[in-house]
Amino acid sequence: xxxxxxxxDLNFRAQCLNLLMRxxxxxxSPKNIYECANEWIEKxxxxxxxxxxxxxxxxxxxxxxx
Numbered sequence: 001x002x003x004x005x006x007x008x009d010l011n012f013r014a015q016c017l018n019l020l021m022r023x024x025x026x027x028x029s030p031k032n033i034y035e036c037a038n039e040w041i042e043k044x045x046x047x048x049x050x051x052x053x054x055x056x057x058x059x060x061x062x063x064x065x066x
Contacts, residue, residue: 009041012041012046013037013041015048016037016040016041016048016051017033017034017037019048019051019052020033020036020037020051020052020055021033023052023055024055024060027062028059028060028061028062029061032055032059032060032061033055033059035059036051036054036055036058036059037051039058040054
């Protein structure tokens with residue numbers, strides 16, 4: 001059985017991936033989406049607020065002006 005900490009971590013990872021896939025899944029590579037979610041979590045973020053802006057800044061090859 002998973003402990004609460006592992007369960008929370010997996011749930012948060014799923015929330016991050018779900019948000020990024022809904023927002024960018026049709027226009028971005030899955031590799032970029034997964035890398036961004038992993039980096040977001042590794043940096044110690046505990047909420048998804050700011051994740052879309054972070055993705056747009058560092059991972060979105062399709063943003064205007066690129």
